[in-house]
Amino acid sequence: MLALWNKIWTTPVVTEPVVRTYDDAQIEAIARQVDERARRLFGRSLHIREVDAGSCNGCELEIGALNNPYYDLERFGMHFVASPRHADCLLVTGPVTRNMADPLKRTYDATPGPKIVVAVGDCARDCGIFAGGYGVVGPVSAIVPVDVVVGGCPPPPSMILAGILAALDMRDNPQSVRSTDGPVSDDGAQ
Amino acid sequence: MVTELFPKLVTLLSFATLGAAFLLIVRRDLAGQVRLFAVQSLALAILAGVVAAFTRSVELASVALALALLKVVVIPRVLNRAVAKIGLQRAALPYLGTPATLVVCGGLVVIAFYVMAPVAASNPLPTAEAIPIAFAGVLIGFFVMVNRRRALTQILGFLMLENSIFLLALLATYGVPFIVEMGVFLDVLVAVLIMEVFIYRIKENFDSIEVDRLGRLKG
Amino acid sequence: MALSEAMTLNLLLLTLGGFGAGAAGAVLAARCPHVSRLAGHACALIGAVGALALGAAGLAGGTLDVMIPALLPIGGLSLGMDRLSAFFVLVIAVAAIPSTAYAITYTRAYEGKSSLAGMGLGFNAFLAGMVLVVLARNVLTFLVMWEAMSLASYFLVMTEAEHRDTQHAGWIYLVMTHAGFACLLVGFLIMAHGTDTMNLSEWHAASATLSGPMRHAVFVLLALGFGAKAGVVPLHVWLPKAHPAAPSHVSAMMSGVMIKLGVYGLIRIGFDWLGVGASWWGGAILVVAAVSAVLGVLYALVESDLKCLLAYSSVENIGIILLGVGAGMLFQSYHLDTLASLALVASLYHTVNHAMFKPLLFMGAGAVVHATGTRNIEEMGGLIKRMPQTAAYFLVGSVAIAALPPFNGFISEWLMFQSLLLSFQISATGTNLLFALSIAALALTSGLAAACFVKAFGITFLALPRSERAEQAREAPWMMRGAMGLSAVACLALGVAPVGIVRLLNTTVADLTGAQADVHFNWNVIVANDAFAVVSPLWIAVALVSLCALVVTALRIIGANAAWRAYETWGCGRALQTSRFEYTATAFANPFKRVFGLLYRPVKELDIQFHPESRMFVETIAYRNETRSIFEDALYGPMSKLIQRGAQRARIVQSGNVHLYLLYIFMALVVLLALAG
Amino acid sequence: MLTQILIEVIQLLIVGLGAPLLVGLVRRVKARLQGRRGAGLLQPYADLHKLLAQEAVVSETTSWICRFTPYLLAATMLLSALLVPLLTTQTPLGFLGNIIVLMYLFLLGTFFLTLAGLDAGSAFGGMGSSREMAVAALAEPTVMIAIFAIALRAGNTGLDEIIRRGAADSLLLLTPGHLLAFMAFFIVALAETGRLPVDNPATHLELTMIHEAMVLEYSGRYLMLIEWAAGMKLLIFLALLSNLFFPWGVALAITPFALAVAFVALAMKIGALAVGIAVLETAVAKLRLFRLPALLSGSFALALLAVISFLFVK
Structure with a gap:
């Protein structure tokens, strides 16, 4: 126990001050801007439900990294929840497989509105290397309406964070564009 | 103020030793148990110091110092070495489960209070009201020795028993004479060292320190 | 407020008249189940309302003193009412009024299945028996009414006698209730002998004349008898069997009131009859109460x-x-x-x-x-x-x-x-x-x-x-x-x-x-x-x-969002939400079963039948998880075995030889004479 | 009359508005201990505010129980807030009930919440209900024995009176029975409010949940009410712990200055306990469900020792 306390005492706060590890200047700008506004509005709240719609778990590893002290998702007022009922953001990864298409749709319907959907990874955008596979139904946008797509295989945590922040920004300003990237289809029931 | 504070402090510290005994029962890992024993001894040493300060007895103060040195530093170190050598980290292996043990120990406390309440009432010293607590510690120490399967944890039971007897003497008569106390300490130290050696031997020969297996030695 | 004794007497007559009319009506109209059912329970309702008034009058200070020597031997029928009796009459009434009203419709389900005349008779006798037990003022009245109440409830438990469970339940109920009755009988006789009076209301004053060991013996015997009726652990075994077997309005009265008469008895011996006890x-x-409370709820x-x-x-x-x-x-x-x-x-x-x-x-x-x-x-x-x-x-x-x-x-x-x-x-x-x-x-x-x-x-x-x-x-x-x-x-x-x-x-x-x-x-x-x-x-x-x-x-x-939308239960996106996914009662109680495993002695059996070709495929899974009552296993099992063995031994006595029987009678006579002398 | 109403309103505001802050404080300290920056202290307000704006999705298998429970839960906590002496020993509505009433109000909330957990017919909800009820039932004896110990000392079961007696006793903290009762009550408070090592309030894994599993079906304003009520329960328990066992600063007479002192003292005591909880939650792991009886029986033993010490060691 004493060893643990010593460790806690000597370890500094390791969280990165702002997102700056990714070289994409545009995303960094979005992130910084949203982060500032987030502070101004005395904190925000976003509860995320993660749906693995058939991913190779590469994206999950990166998403898992969001929770660690280095990226510390919680400081933006976001955290992962156990039920779509508690969520207002769905984080969907992977090409949507036949078995996961229906659950994904049900998860979307089970989430109370207003809600946003962020598709994470190349597979979620356009099925990636799995495109055309017999078990694949299509990209996430073929099943549920997508607000923001974060590309990359897998996208680094900072990029995912930037994507979520962008979506958050959109929710607060509904008049802005619905999607920055990727196709959007509206066949999902509202 | 002091006359009012002194018995309170004595009772509180006696309860602290009893509390440490209870925690030792619940605790599963050996290292934690050894540490709890050290905590108990520390509370005891402080108590002896408090009594020494109240009675202005230099002898008792030196006993307190010796106790702190021996039981808070030396014996825990010896035991820790034994734990490290044997490599058993979580090995209390009691016969009864934790809730049942707690119930039994609770019952022992009740019995101790029941038996010792008249004794405490007849003793004129201000420390007397804590006597039942000390006696409860004696009973619990005994029970720990009975209830544990592993030799090392039995040593802990023995040490707790010894602590409680010291406490009992302290509360009932402000401690036995200095020379006797020192002799007892020496005895305890030697006993612990001998038992440690025994444990190594048992461990080497049986590859286990479960006392049950000693039953096979009989002809 | 002083109530005239005539008024309480009239209320008693109304009560008993209601129950009597109910019993008579049910029997007279036995040919026509519908009428029999209505008559039996509607009259019982009148009786119950009468009991309510009687109890209220008693609590308000009304007294009662009925003495009919001709009706029963040794002291006659003797009724009286103090506040405690009145309170228990009230308790009977508050449970009986809704239960009886309920029974008027509820018993329709038994038309054509069971004898409604018997049910009406039994139910009314049961209610009347309970009221008279708490009003009884001498030993014989008490015991007779106690037995009437027990027997009436036994017949009500046996309403669906065609089920094996019911027969078993009825049997255990009969044995336990009579074992309790025997304890009461002996206790009452010792008490009556010691105090030299059969009148219950005189016992409080006379109990001082009782010797110490006698008082303890009376207390133990009566406590056992009343405890068996109250259903305290470990004398409770009949209760979870008999109550479910009876029709629901009867279970309501048995569980809601009849077992309380055991409490009534215990209060009487603890505070009234025996004076201040050890x-x-x-x-x-x-x-016993603490154990009953905890074990009862655990079971x-x-x-x-x-x-x-x-x-x-x-x-x-x-x-x-x-x-x-x-x-x-x-x-x-x-x-x-x-x-x-x-x-x-x-x-x-x-x-x-x-x-x-x-x-x-x-x-x-x-x-x-x-x-x-x-x-x-x-x-x-x-x-x-x-x-x-x-x-x-x-x-x-x-x-x-x-x-x-x-x-x-x-x-x-x-x-x-x-x-x-x-x-x-x-x-x-x-x-x-x-x-x-x-x-x-x-x-x-x-x-x-x-x-x-x-x-x-x-x-x-x-x-x-x-x-x-x-x-x-x-x-x-x-x-x-x-x-x-x-x-x-x-x-x-x-x-x-x-x-x-x-x-x-x-x-x-x-x-x-x-x-x-x-x-x-x-x-x-x-x-x-x-x-x-x-x-x-x-x-x-x-x-x-x-x-x-x-x-x-x-x-x-x-300005909270007041909109709400119904959607299927969240089941991790699963397609089918059926009742098979729900948590069962067994599962709900499982943490308790594990924590208190010592008391439940849970028996778990898992039987998996694999496909003969491969252990990867399972054909059937049978899972059984039940708890056993430690009392039935450890206390009543050995006891009933002992009694059976004893009964086997006793069979030698019964030889069939008339001379031998005459010898028994003769020996009994000699022993009695020797004791009396 | 006006002062009395004012005091009750202040109590309601302290509990109602302070609860999210307390939750935020515990989370913030935990984040720091884990080497993170963590969300701001005011984050729970933002969370609750957001939930209010969301629509509520309700399972179609549920009945009115599911929709009624959040309101009842919030109401029981607010009622408790009216009973608990927070700032002064002269709580105007203190006559509504003593500490036993308080425990039964909590049990009433738990009763309906567990029913609501069963209402949707999901396996998670049932599991949460069963576990929550098991913990609540096993914690009950400890609570009552601890209350018995306190009543032994104070000669009273009224909350106000206990605090008044405690404040008059200068050697309070040296009384072993008092400390033992505190430890027992603290463990029970952890169990009742779903903190580690009994339940992990931050878990995402359904199978390890107790409280959270029960409320998986709730969303929108219903969820907001439940989370708010959970925060209030934590606050009330901490307030009880701090005022019953460390009754310093509680206003014995109603003057503005005394009330201000009492407010500061209360904030500091609750803050200290909250930091203690955060430290504890960082240091210990969640116990396996079937190890919980050992913990709770340990707390029961402590409470019983407290009683024994009050009975024998006067």
């Missing part, structure tokens, strides 16, 4: 037969009631009469409460069992949508029996806690510890009772129906709903406005202990023992309701 009497009752918790669950919960509630009786006896033996009164007030309050919510729950269970055709709650579910009113009433009963505010169970448990907490005024360490442990037992009981009734209500009424019968369940007829509604309202009324009844109880127990409990009232605020504890049930209820309203309006004012 302190171990109260201690023994306290221990109820793992039960999935709804009526059986309720029966075990009666064991628990008897335990709670007897905690007060035992505490009162202990307080009295330490000469703390006001505390004894407080404990008894709590005890009697719980008695009347239990006589309200237990019949309510049994009536609800009867409606549910009637609608679904099963007593197993694992096959129910979703009934709150199909039987909304029954569900609401059952919920009221569940909240009340779990002793939660603002219903009546809460007040009596609160009073009970206060009286136990005040035990620190005794300065005897052993007794103090005993009280501390009974506080713990009562607390554990109330927590477990809440768990038990979450299970009983939740599994039965909530979520999806678990069987086809449950899916097609219909709401109960209006008469049954009305009876349940009446009980539910009574539960609420006694919960929010206990002031009047606590006052009445206080005068009642003052007759027994010689002192009133230190309980004051101030604007519906109960102040116990010189401001030791304070509670205001009415204001709690008002505050709860208004705070609910406050939350609703506050949400509206700050």
Whole structure:
């Protein structure tokens, strides 16, 4: 126990001050801007439900990294929840497989509105290397309406964070564009 | 103020030793148990110091110092070495489960209070009201020795028993004479060292320190 | 207010006349089941209303003195009424009125199946027997009425005698009730012999002449006899078998009232007949009560037969009631009469409460069992949508029996806690510890009772129906709903406005202990023992309701999103949400089963049949998980074996030889003569 | 009359508005101990505000129980806030009930919440209900025995009176029974409010949940009410612990200055306890469900020892 306390005492706060590890200047700008506004509005709240719609778990590893002290998702007022009922953001990864298409749709319907959907990874955008596979139904946008797509295989945590922040920004300003990237289809029931 | 504070402090510290005994029962890992024993001894040493300060007895103060040195530093170190050598980290292996043990120990406390309440009432010293607590510690120490399967944890039971007897003497008569106390300490130290050696031997020969297996030695 | 004796006599006649007319009507119209049913129960209802008036008159100070020497040998039929008797008459009435009203419709289901004439006769005799037991004033009247009550209830238990379970239940009930009766008989005879009078009301004064060991013996015998009727552990074995087997209105009366007569007897021996007893009497009752309360609720918790669950919960509630009786006896033996009164007030309050919510729950269970055709709650579910009113009433009963505010169970448990907490005024360490442990037992009981009734209500009424019968369940007829509604309202009324009844109880127990409990009232605020504890049930209820309203309006004012949308239950995106996914009653109780494994001795069997070709494929899985009663295994099993063996031995005596029998008679005569000489 | 109403309003505001802050404080300290920055202290307000704006999705298998429970739960906590002496020993509505009433109000909330957990018919909800009820039932004896110990010392079960007696006793903290009762009550408070090592309030894994599993079906304003009520329960328990066992600063007479002192003292005591909880939650792991009885029986033993010490060691 004493060893643990010593460790806690000597370890500094390791969280990165702002997102700056990714070289994409545009995303960094979005992130910084949203982060500032987030502070101004005395904190925000976003509860995320993660749906693995058939991913190779590469994206999950990166998403898992969001929770660690280095990226510390919680400081933006976001955290992962156990039920779509508690969520207002769905984080969907992977090409949507036949078995996961229906659950994904049900998860979307089970989430109370207003809600946003962020598709994470190349597979979620356009099925990636799995495109055309017999078990694949299509990209996430073929099943549920997508607000923001974060590309990359897998996208680094900072990029995912930037994507979520962008979506958050959109929710607060509904008049802005619905999607920055990727196709959007509206066949999902509202 | 002091006359009012002194018995309170004595009772509180006696309860602290009893509390440490209870925690030792619940605790599963050996290292934690050894540490709890050290905590108990520390509370005891402080108590002896408090009594020494109240009675202005230099002898008792030196006993307190010796106790702190021996039981808070030396014996825990010896035991820790034994734990490290044997490599058993979580090995209390009691016969009864934790809730049942707690119930039994609770019952022992009740019995101790029941038996010792008249004794405490007849003793004129201000420390007397804590006597039942000390006696409860004696009973619990005994029970720990009975209830544990592993030799090392039995040593802990023995040490707790010894602590409680010291406490009992302290509360009932402000401690036995200095020379006797020192002799007892020496005895305890030697006993612990001998038992440690025994444990190594048992461990080497049986590859286990479960006392049950000693039953096979009989002809 | 002095009531004329003629008036109470008239009320008694009304009561007995109602029951008599009911019995006669049911038998006379035996050919026509419909009329027989209506006549039997409608007249019983009149009798029950009469009993209500009689009890109220008795509590108000009315007395009764009936003496008909010709009707019974040795002393004749002797009836009388003091406040305690009147209170128990009232308890009988408050349970009997809704149960009887309920029975008028409920018994329709038995038309053509069982003899309704027999049922009407039995039910009326049962009710009359109970009323007369508490009014009895001499030994023979008491014993005859006690036996009448027991036999009538036995025949009612045997209504569906074609079932094997019922036969078994009836047999065990008969054995236990007669073993208890034998204890009572011997105890009464010793007492009558020692005090030289058969008149019960003279015993209190005469008990001083009894020698010490005799008093102890009488106490033990009578306590065993009354305890067997009350269903305390370990004499409770008949209760969870007999109560479920009977028709629901009968179970309601048996569980709600009949077992209370055991309590009545215990109060009589503890406070009246034997005078102030030794302190171990109260201690023994306290221990038995604590054990009954905890074990009763623990067994109820793992039960999935709804009526059986309720029966075990009666064991628990008897335990709670007897905690007060035992505490009162202990307080009295330490000469703390006001505390004894407080404990008894709590005890009697719980008695009347239990006589309200237990019949309510049994009536609800009867409606549910009637609608679904099963007593197993694992096959129910979703009934709150199909039987909304029954569900609401059952919920009221569940909240009340779990002793939660603002219903009546809460007040009596609160009073009970206060009286136990005040035990620190005794300065005897052993007794103090005993009280501390009974506080713990009562607390554990109330927590477990809440768990038990979450299970009983939740599994039965909530979520999806678990069987086809449950899916097609219909709401109960209006008469049954009305009876349940009446009980539910009574539960609420006694919960929010206990002031009047606590006052009445206080005068009642003052007759027994010689002192009133230190309980004051101030604007519906109960102040116990010189401001030791304070509670205001009415204001709690008002505050709860208004705070609910406050939350609703506050949400509206700050502009909360009021939209809501129904969607399927979240099952991780699974396609099919069926009742097979629901948590079962067994699963709900499983943590308790593991924690208290020592008491349940759970038996688990897992039998997996694999496909002959490969162990990867499973053909069938059979899983059995049941609990056994330690008492039946460890106490009654060996005992019945012993008796059987003894009976085998005794068979040699019975040779069939007439001369031998003559020899027995002769020897008996000689022995008697020798003893008499 | 006006002062009395004012005091009750202040109590309601402290509990109602302070609860999210307390939750935020515990989370913030935990984040710091884990080497993170963590969300701001005011984050729970933002969470609750957001939930209010969301629509509510309700399972179609549920009944009115599911929709009624959040309101009742919030109401029981607010009622408790009216009973508990937070700032002064002269709580105007203290006559509504003593400490036992308080425990039964909590049990009432738990009763309906567990029913609501069963209402949707999901396996998670049932599991949560069953576990929550098991913990609540096993914690009950400890609570009552601890209350018995306190009542032994104070000669009263009224909250106000206990605090007044405690404040008059200068050697309070040296009384072993008092400390033992505190430890027992603290463990029970952890169990009742779903903190580690009994339940992990931050878990995402359904199978390890107790409280959270029960409320998986709730969303929107219903969820907001439940989370708010959970925060209030934590606050009330901490307030009880700090005022019953460390009754310093509680106003014995109603003057503006005394109330201000009492407010500061209360904030500091609760803050210290909250930091203690955060430290504890960082240091210990969640116990396996079937190890919980050992913990609770340990706390029961402590409470019983407290009683014994009050009975024998006066």
